[in-house]
Amino acid sequence: xxxxxxxxxxxxxxxxxxxxxxxxxxxxxxxxxxxxxxxxxxxxxxxxxxxxxxxxxxxxx
Numbered sequence: 001x002x003x004x005x006x007x008x009x010x011x012x013x014x015x016x017x018x019x020x021x022x023x024x025x026x027x028x029x030x031x032x033x034x035x036x037x038x039x040x041x042x043x044x045x046x047x048x049x050x051x052x053x054x055x056x057x058x059x060x061x
Contacts, residue, residue: 008053011050011053012053014046015047015049015050015053018042018043018045018046021039022039022040022042022043022046025038025039026039026040
């Protein structure tokens with residue numbers, strides 16, 4: 001059980017870090033459309049991963 005809680009905490013930290021990096025990249029790349037596109041994809045993947053983790057948590061309980 002402790003291992004599962006640790007994984008959830010690491011997943012949350014991972015997602016928040018990815019979203020923070022994505023926001024910084026989008027903010028500083030006003031002219032680079034490709035970088036904005038890649039940042040949007042990374043943010044989308046991070047959100048999906050977070051929702052997947054939340055879904056697993058609710059299914060386990």
